[in-house]
Amino acid sequence: MEAYIYDSIRTPRGIGKKNGALAQVSPVQLVTTLLKALKERNNLDTSLVEDVVLGCVTQAGEQGGNIAKVAAQCAGYGDHLAAVSLNRYCASGLEAVNQAAARVRSGWSDLIIAGGVESMSRVPMGIDGTAWVMEPDAAFGKFVPQGISADLIASKYGYTRADVDQFALTSQQRATQARANGYFDKSIIPVHDVNGFLHLGQDEYIRPNTTLEALAGLKPSFKQMGEMLFDQTALDKYVEVERINHVHHAGNSSGLVDGAGVMLIGSKEIGEQLGLKPRAIIKMGTIIGSEPLIMLEGPTPATKKALKKAGMKATDIDLFEVNEAFAVVPMRLMENLKVDHSIVNVNGGAIAMGHPLGATGCMILGTALDELERRDKSTALATLCVGGGMGIATIIERV
Numbered sequence: 001m002e003a004y005i006y007d008s009i010r011t012p013r014g015i016g017k018k019n020g021a022l023a024q025v026s027p028v029q030l031v032t033t034l035l036k037a038l039k040e041r042n043n044l045d046t047s048l049v050e051d052v053v054l055g056c057v058t059q060a061g062e063q064g065g066n067i068a069k070v071a072a073q074c075a076g077y078g079d080h081l082a083a084v085s086l087n088r089y090c091a092s093g094l095e096a097v098n099q100a101a102a103r104v105r106s107g108w109s110d111l112i113i114a115g116g117v118e119s120m121s122r123v124p125m126g127i128d129g130t131a132w133v134m135e136p137d138a139a140f141g142k143f144v145p146q147g148i149s150a151d152l153i154a155s156k157y158g159y160t161r162a163d164v165d166q167f168a169l170t171s172q173q174r175a176t177q178a179r180a181n182g183y184f185d186k187s188i189i190p191v192h193d194v195n196g197f198l199h200l201g202q203d204e205y206i207r208p209n210t211t212l213e214a215l216a217g218l219k220p221s222f223k224q225m226g227e228m229l230f231d232q233t234a235l236d237k238y239v240e241v242e243r244i245n246h247v248h249h250a251g252n253s254s255g256l257v258d259g260a261g262v263m264l265i266g267s268k269e270i271g272e273q274l275g276l277k278p279r280a281i282i283k284m285g286t287i288i289g290s291e292p293l294i295m296l297e298g299p300t301p302a303t304k305k306a307l308k309k310a311g312m313k314a315t316d317i318d319l320f321e322v323n324e325a326f327a328v329v330p331m332r333l334m335e336n337l338k339v340d341h342s343i344v345n346v347n348g349g350a351i352a353m354g355h356p357l358g359a360t361g362c363m364i365l366g367t368a369l370d371e372l373e374r375r376d377k378s379t380a381l382a383t384l385c386v387g388g389g390m391g392i393a394t395i396i397e398r399v
């Protein structure tokens with residue numbers, strides 16, 4: 001049995017601060033906007049949709065209490081619609097897709113909506129607290145914040161400030177061009193207020209005028225915190241590293257943004273019944289764990305595992321989407337797997353467009369699918385680094 005992607009849509013990403021264009025929109029409304037659009041553009045018989053599986057990382061306040069079910073209720077699909085909110089940190093949106101696909105492939109479900117949401121302007125990262133720092137066995141000598149992990153990777157493998165800034169510039173240039181050329185339009189659902197006025201129609205975070213000179217002038221974001229609290233912990237564990245070179249800053253780290261993304265995933269039979277055209281099969285989805293202090297090295301083992309289980313090689317993949325949590329993350333994967341930058345994040349990534357934690361995984365898989373179709377290529381792999389050292393990867397193949 002196969003799991004098919006029948007549709008994939010997302011909101012634009014809004015700047016995740018109080019002045020961002022989506023800051024007045026609740027995260028429930030972001031998801032509801034997408035569920036209504038999915039229904040409309042597929043002329044969907046919503047009585048056949050069984051479940052909404054939604055990634056959301058900071059499940060507190062208006063993102064708490066199973067936001068997926070609240071959005072499902074508000075979208076008017078009917079009382080039969082079940083919903084679950086899950087948290088696998090930054091992988092949550094892709095985890096939702098993988099879980100939905102696994103259920104369809106096993107025959108346990110026929111039609112599921114999977115995706116994710118995060119309003120970082122309204123529900124800031126970390127306000128739900130964290131067991132990592134509360135539990136001495138997990139914290140002392142074993143945990144550093146992600147920005148320090150990113151700087152540790154740069155220091156360990158010799159990525160310089162110039163290297164990561166050049167990567168960031170490319171992300172901005174590619175996203176700028178993709179937005180201008182309308183490559184995202186097929187999947188973006190504009191967000192309006194109740195009166196029909198437009199909140200946001202396109203990704204807001206991109207900075208088209210970014211230059212290497214401006215990037216070179218930005219202050220490292222994690223230097224002060226590292227020197228005061230965490231660098232020594234990292235150096236004690238990674239004794240081969242002489243000192244932490246703090247190369248990451250606001251211009252080469254993923255941006256804080258608001259947004260949501262969903263996919264309609266179902267079996268062949270349900271698609272035929274509903275007259276839906278399948279766009280791709282979800283061929284493989286994997287998750288791994290790795291050393292949690294350096295934390296961000298998960299994409300390589302997750303990708304290797306997904307490729308192995310699918311009986312494929314890296315050279316079989318036409319396009320990669322590697323979440324740009326920090327510049328070193330995709331750079332490391334490209335080096336480890338000898339994948340050329342020309343097929344990685346071809347329309348930019350989270351450095352330019354932002355990373356709405358719970359939604360990104362689903363969004364980048366959708367971006368990969370759109371781009372496969374635009375280029376008439378076959379296979380894509382999306383992967384993200386994940387808190388606690390985990391890594392996730394999903395392979396899709398066009399039908």
Ligand SMILES: CC(C)(COP(=O)(O)OP(=O)(O)OC[C@H]1O[C@@H](n2cnc3c(N)ncnc32)[C@H](O)[C@@H]1OP(=O)(O)O)[C@@H](O)C(=O)NCCC(=O)NCCS
Nearest residue numbers: 090146207210214215218221249250251253254255256325
């Ligand atoms: C890196 C980080 C701390 C920066 O946050 P911030 O300081 O609030 O970032 P800002 O957007 O305010 O940008 C800071 C400055 O850099 C400037 N800047 C950012 N990107 C720029 C660019 N491409 N070109 C020029 N300047 C830029 C901003 O204009 C701002 O300048 P100002 O201080 O003069 O106003 C934050 O984005 C972050 O934590 N990112 C990672 C999130 C994360 O951990 N996600 C999970 C990953 S696994």
